[in-house]
Amino acid sequence: MASISNLIFYILIFFAVYVQVFFFVTFLENRKKIIIRNGRIKLRSYPAVTIVVPSFNEEKTIYKTVCSLLNLSYPKDKLKIFLIDDGSTDGTWNIIRRFRSYPNVKIFQKENGGKYTALNLGLTQTETDFFGGLDADSFADTESLVRIMSCFEKDESVMAVAPSVTVHNPKNFVQDAQNAEYYMGVYTKKMLGFLGAINVTPGPLTIFRKKVFNDLGPYRHGHNTEDMEIAYRMQKNDYKIEHCNDAYVYTNTPTTVRKLYRQRLRWIYGFINNTIDYRSVLFRKKYGNFSFFTLPTGIVSILIVSYLFGKIVYNLADFLYSKFLVLNTVGWHFTGRTINFDLFFLDIHSSVFLIIFIYSLVVFAIIFGRRMAESKWVISFNMLYFLLLFKIIAPFWLMNAVFNTILKRKPTWR
């Protein structure tokens, strides 16, 4: 029993190391292609873009979101902004109405139907060749759109471009932890971009060619992760998705562990169920790295965390049982012996060295991701927060998502 568990453990570690090495090799191959632009750039031409802001009860942030769009360094007559109130019950609509007099802003109010329905309403009204969304809890950097559009200009075959999403104004431990995670996300997304294997076109300011929707149809519910579903659909139909690392979008992140838990439950549930829906894409040569790397990596990471969860539960039970045994046999008893730190008792299983290796590459990803997002090298305690917090609670939302999938229980948005 113990040896089987050990074998599984080493197989999973093998995959984990493989994934990290794969990312790192991709980085080494492409490092010269990563450019970080400072200051303004000029395009040969400025194609018209429609940006939709779907909103549901976002009165706290939507004003700033719209202002960030109005401040984009992009010709005003080439930028159409649609503000869509998806049946909010708070003051969102009143704030939206304040922008109705802007010539390039159109406002809509509809019955609540979910984010994808709001985006689809925007799609039906779009007359431009480029279309994108911006979540109402996120703010676009002034240079973001023009940099994204430069990617389309450079390569005709690019069908969608995702920006670098980072945390807006982190205020507490939970947000600091996510800050580090989002920097890692920037690195991961860039590498997946090089591999042609991006699996999410995030709600904050991914820009698409309108042709994508003309060809493949509008947004779908996608298990409450419509931005993942559309990326899967594009990958299945061989539509190229790129990542523009120096286009920055700042997003408001959950402030408490509870809110973070709900968000991640939704994301993981979305990943599991979209992957099930698109299982025919798995391990097919014609779907490329998306099929052989991105999806298997996601599946393996779920297996790893499930295994670790089982192991943690087992170890905890074992620990409690041994403490109970001690208490039961010898009662409360404190040893007068001082515990000497003896190097002899350091764990030297080969897994320890491999885990140290994995962690070093994760730390590298966070530091380099931050360099791409802020063009400076920073080492911060946030990494520690991230590794600690996510190590403790990630297994729970993951297992929860797995159980929800098995029991066919759908998570709510928030």
Added chain:
Amino acid sequence: MIDWKKYLIVFLITLSLFLTASYLSNYFGSKKINQLKLIQDEIAINILSSETQFALLSESSCKNVSDSVLSGELDELGRKLEWSQENLGSTDEVSYLKKYYSLLQIKDYLLMKKIATGCKVKSAFILYFYTTAENCSECERESLVLTSLRDKYPELRVYSFDYSIDLSAVKAMLQIYKIKDTELPALVLDDELLTGFHSIEELESRIKESFKLQEIKPMDDKVNS
């Protein structure tokens, strides 16, 4: 479209990382084994030297001899061996070290017994027999009791032996005390055989008796002289 060469190269890199990690693990493992060997040799020299000293000077050096024997080091070695067995696996080297350790324990026990009779000192010894061959929850609990007792009474000497160890000296002890594998855990305290689990309270009261004798004797000597 897919760069299979890259998948293969990453596989080979990962494989070499695994091999490196297992090499490191073995390297540090053998370093630990060497460390254990050094400790054992040191203890062996100490016991041998005490034995020789005792034989040379006989009763006249009672005080010096009993001071120079190092049971603390044996304890530490025991803990390290136990850890090694759990973490490095029951390799040939570890089981060889375990045999050596059992032998050292017996030698230490015999020497202490000789000193005890020669110097008219009564020491508290416990011989403890357990098994790792089968699941023995009583043994686990008895070990806890003994560890806790040893912490309480630093002078108490507990010599523990694996029943299933392939060492003739241990087998001889099993014969002397007529210990059978069905009666494990077994304790020998003051030449009396106790089988099965014995609680901390019971053993403590027995040990206290043992200790009292030990404490009273030197006082008597003083009174007599």
